Amino acid sequence: MIYLDSAATSFQKPETVGRAMETALREMSSPGRGGYPAAMRAAQTLLDCRTELAELFHVPEPEQVVFTMNATHGLNLAIKSLIPYGGRAVISGYEHNAVTRPLAALGADIRVAAAPLFEPDMTAAAFDKAITPDVDAVICTHVSNVFGAVQPIEQVAALCRERGVPLIVDASQSAGVLPLDMTALGAAFIAMPGHKGLYGPQGTGVLLCCGRAETAPLIEGGTGSVSIQQEMPDFLPDRLEAGTHNVPGIAGLLAGVRFVRERGLEQICLHERKLALRASEGLRSIPGVSVCARRDLFAQTGVLSFVPEGQDAELVGNALAEAGVAVRAGMHCAPLAHRTAGTLDSGTVRLSFSAFNTPEEVDRFLAVLPEALRGRTA
Incomplete structure (x- = not known):
């Protein structure tokens, strides 16, 4: 199988990830529940993972790194900490349902800072117009999960700092690929999955929290700390981490983060971008295909749609699966992004690369695509 769906989940993992998870299952229990060796090994693994993540993303203290089930969990925590029922939010035109659905559930007044694809200056101008002092929070995805377009997150962050409005960053497609400096951005929260660009297992995620941001738990329960009181602790990470941790998952995530740091963000990103550019150039030579990409190595990451x-689009995706190529087709849980880009009626076929893909796999995909396109008229 040629796996080109890493924007959903990075399927190929470093071997160290599986080994770390096996070790955790054999040697670790639950952190904060005892002073015996198995519990202490678990506690040290969690601390090591928080520390590595804090260093990678320039978070002042490891305690500001909160473990979640996935990026959606983290985004819900962030959104519901900052935006009251009926509150006001500004979002980009390329947000995932993990942002838009929680806002809809809150009955929020949503302003969309919409701009055409691959137009960062126009996107920044749209945010400039939309961000006013009465806004409860700004939410912006760093990279579109459908098109790979890099959003001008630094400019958006500067506008938020200038106007005193908290910023939530969805780093689902950028964590482990693009540099991300929480301190420089001044973001209130940055949410990310563990199972994509950080090469951890499914069921892991991270929420980076500014020490000054208000936090509201989604669930309450045991934390192993201040057990006598019936309110959740008022300190991080305990305030947002009720219940038993996914210790094998976090051990695997730690191994994935170490792989990213050893390989280097720049090397991983350049590799993925070169593959995306190779694919987009090849797609342009195939009749009946409209490519949603720029001929620019730096306009997007290793995610592109056609x-x-x-x-x-979904029938073409199924035909590619039958030919041994794994892609994702349809709406990608991001109808707002398709509406903004003008692909809502058609959907797209999305390719997304990882550090483990090769140029030869791109060429093999391009070779089988014409056959997948034949006879697939809607």
């Missing part, structure tokens, strides 16, 4: 003109 529209099979006059055909059903």
Whole structure:
């Protein structure tokens, strides 16, 4: 199988990830529940993972790194900490349902800072117009999960700092790929999955929290700390981490983060971008395909979409699966992004690369695509 769906989950993992999870299952229990060796090994693993993540993303203290189930969990924590029912939020035109659905559930007044694809200056101008002092929070994805377009997060962050409005960053597609400095951005929260660019297992995620940001637990329960009181602790990470931790998952995440740091963000990103550019150039030579990409190595990451003109994107995706190529097709849980880009009616076929893909796999995909396109008229 040629796996080109790492924007959903990085399927190929470093071997160290599986080994770390096996070790955790054999040698670790639960942190904060005892002073015996198995519990202490678990506690040290969690601390090591928080420390590595804090160093990678320039978070002042490891305690500001909160473990979640996934990025969606983290985004819900962040959004519901900052935005009251009926509150006001500004979002980009490329947000995932992990942002728009919690806002809808809150009955929020949503302002969309919409701009065309691959137009960062226009995106920044749209945020400049939309961010006013009455806004409860700004939420911006760093990279579109559908198109790989890099958003001008530094400019958006500067506007938020200038106007005193808290910023939530969805780093689902950028964590482990692009540099991300929480201190420099001044973001209130940055949410990310563990199972994509950080090469950890599914069921892991991270929420980076500014020490000054208000936090509201989604669930309450045991934390192993201040057990006598019936309110959740008022300090991080305990305030947002009720219940038993996913210790094998966090051990695997730690191994994935170490892989990223050893390989280097720049090397990983350049590799993925070169593969995306190779694929987009090849797609342009295939009749009946409209490529949603710029001929620019730095306009996007290793995620790109194309529209099979006059055909059903999901049927083309199924045909590619039958040919041994794993892609994702359809709406990608991001109808707002498709509406903004003008692909809501058609959907797209999305390719997404990781550190483990090769140029030869791109060429093999391009070779089988014409056959997948034949006879797939909607």
